[in-house]
Amino acid sequence: MRICVALLAFALQALAGSSRPVHAANVARYLGDDKWEWTVFLDGSSEDLARIARVEYTPGANATRLVAGRAGDANRPWAVTGTGYGTMDVGVRIKFTDGSVQRLLHTLQFGGASGSDGCSGPVSVRSRHYQLLNEPAFRKQLYVYVDDIRSGWRKSPFHVTVFSAEPSLKEDGIFSRAQFSALPRGQQWTLMPREEGDSIRFRYNGRFYGLTVLKINVGRGDNSSLLVKVCGL
Numbered sequence: 001m002r003i004c005v006a007l008l009a010f011a012l013q014a015l016a017g018s019s020r021p022v023h024a025a026n027v028a029r030y031l032g033d034d035k036w037e038w039t040v041f042l043d044g045s046s047e048d049l050a051r052i053a054r055v056e057y058t059p060g061a062n063a064t065r066l067v068a069g070r071a072g073d074a075n076r077p078w079a080v081t082g083t084g085y086g087t088m089d090v091g092v093r094i095k096f097t098d099g100s101v102q103r104l105l106h107t108l109q110f111g112g113a114s115g116s117d118g119c120s121g122p123v124s125v126r127s128r129h130y131q132l133l134n135e136p137a138f139r140k141q142l143y144v145y146v147d148d149i150r151s152g153w154r155k156s157p158f159h160v161t162v163f164s165a166e167p168s169l170k171e172d173g174i175f176s177r178a179q180f181s182a183l184p185r186g187q188q189w190t191l192m193p194r195e196e197g198d199s200i201r202f203r204y205n206g207r208f209y210g211l212t213v214l215k216i217n218v219g220r221g222d223n224s225s226l227l228v229k230v231c232g233l
Helices: 004-018 046-050 175-183
Strands: 023-032 035-043 052-059 066-068 080-086 088-095 101-106 125-126 129-132 142-146 160-164 172-174 188-191 199-204 207-219 223-231
Touching: 004 223, 023 088, 023 101, 023 207, 023 223, 035 052, 035 088, 052 080, 052 172, 066 080, 125 129, 125 142, 142 223, 160 199, 160 207, 188 199
Parallel strands: none
Antiparallel strands: 023 035, 035 080, 052 066, 052 088, 088 101, 125 223, 129 142, 129 172, 142 160, 160 188, 199 207, 207 223
């Protein structure tokens, strides 16, 4: 009962908001047999993160608090790692150097890792086409676009662009480079592959992913295609 009340308090204070733009995020790795390893960390400006004195996490029904240290991956500050068999709410208590406190409630996200290796199934994208990356974590808002793939692509590389757009965009379609440039879109990350196996790292909704070029098939016109996969990092 005390645990439920504590989590409710975390939720109410999170909804109330805070003047400090610090958020919680997580990455996860599938271990097999429905078990996951997860790492929760904080996301925010370097100025706000530098003002943090202590961070405590309360994962799910486990009343034991986990205290984060500053050391570790600079891309995942104030991180703690645990394992479990399903998603859960993690209470976060952030104490700043000026004595103020911010509370958050973060729901662990395991989407974007469809296979046992933490990667989505391969996606085939034709030249001058875009394709939806149909992973739950992307909420039908993340796509990959491939422009002209020519026979001499190693000397004249083509562009592979991961981009976000509204769900009203169809799941797949054809664009010239000019049409794609004119398309209203949000975030985007671009790779110019020179070898199969080249990859690009991107961050979406507070999580890191990698898109890897598995196979480049050169044909005529729109018959050229690219095989890619996306992995949670």
